[in-house]
Amino acid sequence: MSTARRVVIVLGQSKSHLIPMLEFAAICLHGGLEVTVVVPDPTLTAPAFRSTLCRYASRLPSLSIHSLPPPPSDHQPLEAAVHPFIRMLAATRSQAPGLRDFLLSLPAVHALVADMLDVVSAVDVAAEVGVPGYLFFSTGVATLSVFLGLPSFCSTRSGAGELKDLGDAPVSFPGVPPMPASHLVDAVLDSGTDLYAASLDVFGRMAAASGILVNTFEALESLAVAALRDPDRATPPVYCVGPVAAEAEERRHPCLRWLDAQTKRSVVFLCFGSRCTVSLEQIGEMAEGLERSGHRFLWVLRAPPGSAAGEPDAALSLLPEGFLARTAGRVLVVTASSLVPQVEVLRHASTGAFLSHCGWNSTMEAVGAGVPMVCWPLVAEQWMNKMYIVEELKVGVEVRGYKRGGLVMAADVDATVRQIMDMEPECRRAIEERLAELKESTAAAWKEGGSSRAAFAEFVNQME
Known part of the structure; x- marks a missing residue:
């Protein structure tokens, strides 16, 4: 040629x-x-x-x-x-x-x-x-x-x-x-x-x-x-x-150092992608549910349009009073403006689950990293992706108590997190074997x- x-x-x-x-x-x-x-x-x-x-x-x-x-x-x-x-x-x-x-x-x-x-x-x-x-x-x-x-x-x-x-x-x-x-x-x-x-x-x-x-x-x-x-x-x-x-970023984000200090598969990564947000009321219920669960979280917090402006970390002001102090050490909240490297986070040994909006990019990255998902679809084809993840691939669970446009209460957030993080050994083994197969297929x-x-x-x- x-x-x-x-x-x-x-x-x-x-x-x-x-x-x-x-x-x-x-x-x-x-x-x-x-x-x-x-x-x-x-x-x-x-x-x-x-x-x-x-x-x-x-x-x-x-x-x-x-x-x-x-x-x-x-x-x-x-x-x-x-x-x-x-x-x-x-x-x-x-x-x-x-x-x-x-x-x-x-x-x-x-x-x-x-x-x-x-x-x-x-x-x-x-x-x-x-x-x-x-x-x-x-x-x-x-x-x-x-x-x-x-x-x-x-x-x-x-x-x-x-x-x-x-x-x-x-x-x-x-x-x-x-x-x-x-x-x-x-x-x-x-x-x-x-x-x-x-x-x-x-x-x-x-x-x-x-x-x-x-x-x-x-x-x-x-x-x-x-x-x-x-x-x-x-x-x-x-x-x-x-x-x-x-591809992986050349610069190592500070959140990865925090993950380095956590135990294997102990952290739930919560991120709704580059454009999806939830309401102020939902942020409050999520925070309460995460706090109740007792598990470790890396939460990428994106403020709803028009609700937080000015300083880059203004979104932190949307969290319930005292939340950051009460969860210090086990919850890291990062504002979306700091561009968390999702691929590296999902591949980190400390990441045990991914609470996601089920965007296709996020789904593919989770499958490639071998990480189970908590599915919280918001817009576009994400509801169809949720069905595929839960019913066909069987590598995730859907967030409890959620209907399109509705509010998920703190108790349901807590219960869903516990469902995937405190899974019975036999169920965990099945989902891990399935994820291992998919991870291998992704690489191949x-x-x-x-x-x-x-x-x-x-x-x-x-x-x-």
């Missing part, structure tokens, strides 16, 4: 999708491809997004980065009252002309890989200029199966009432265990909204991509993978190229002969 094949990776605006896509860019570079990352106009992204991008640009000097120009002058942003997802789609569409011009300016583009939610703009532009357009799906294959199936599923229910009215009645999708209807993404529960129409439009267009790269590996979701590859199903090629996770996926390595090679070969 005289000239390296070029891949253009179009980033979306979601920070939770950013790191997996940049890690995939690193995989492409190491695989001998030329990679250009296209990023949104800076006015559309948060400072944390740009900081992460700068860190990767420094780490990957051969990575080319192109910033799209601002939207055309006649573009009018939607009002703040419009749902954020719809505003994001509109902003992405406004960048389509700039992406089209950039692709046409390049001597050759062998593949365009866009964020999973950019199918309406980036993949359409790729088709217009004659470039194969792929999606990078940052969550699992089971969720992909649900998303691909939702347009047809919803159309067959036309006139049969809202999905939200089904409550916890089970619904089924190919390769996915039956789940309560209430666990589907919020966007499709009520058909009388613009969000419903916009979401189904996005899901419906995914099948038109040249292929879908998924942040998972075959051994983790074998049933869903097999269902999507059924020749009788009109699904584009699916490449399982995970786990695609952040990218080794020589591994399924993800083979899937990536297949993706590259499609460019020839």
Whole structure:
């Protein structure tokens, strides 16, 4: 091959999708491809997004980065009252002309890989200029199966009432265990909204991509993978190229020194990701429950929007009076502004469980570290992930007493923590054996002969 094949990776605006896509860019570079990352106009992204991008640009000097120009002058942003997802789609569409011009300016583009939610703009532009357009799906294959199936599923229910009215009645999708209807993404529960129409439009267009790269590996979701590859199903090629996770930080965070001083598997790590928060009332109930449990905690505390401002540690003021003093020595509370290195925390010998919102990045990192989970889903597909973790993988428990949008009382927080930390030896042995198998499978996926390595090679070969 005289000239390296070029891949253009179009980033979306979601920070939770950013790191997996940049890690995939690193995989492409190491695989001998030329990679250009296209990023949104800076006015559309948060400072944390740009900081992460700068860190990767420094780490990957051969990575080319192109910033799209601002939207055309006649573009009018939607009002703040419009749902954020719809505003994001509109902003992405406004960048389509700039992406089209950039692709046409390049001597050759062998593949365009866009964020999973950019199918309406980036993949359409790729088709217009004659470039194969792929999606990078940052969550699992089971969720992909649900998303691909939702347009047809919803159309067959036309006139049969809202999905939200089904409550916890089970619904089924190919390769996915039956789940309560209430666990589907919020966007499709009520058909009388613009969000419903916009979401189904996005899901419906995914099948038109040249292929879908998924942040998972075959051994983790074998049933869903097999269902999507059924020749009788009109699904584009699916490449399982995970786990695609952040590398360890060079700087050692102070919380790791605190973990060094704790006994093996004695600490519950509590973190709800980069953007999820709970109410002030819920923070109070969580604090009381954690205190009652008597267990050790590393708690990444993120304040609800507008509730704590000013100093970086202002979020600590949201805790009940005297909480830090009463739990000194066994509870370390870290404000989210200090960027706790989640991968290193999960891999630490002192970490015994992970209380998580069930975001897919967090799920993959917990599986790779062999850490059981306490599942507390909050938004998006996290409810589906919870079902998979608890019912299919059997490596976690769900927090007690929780309904979507409800309040978990301190007694339930306490009981759930005790359930996973004070587990009977036979139950603990079963979950540890299952986690050991998954940890081994995670490590094997990218080794020589591994399924993800083979899937990536297949993706590259499609460019020839």
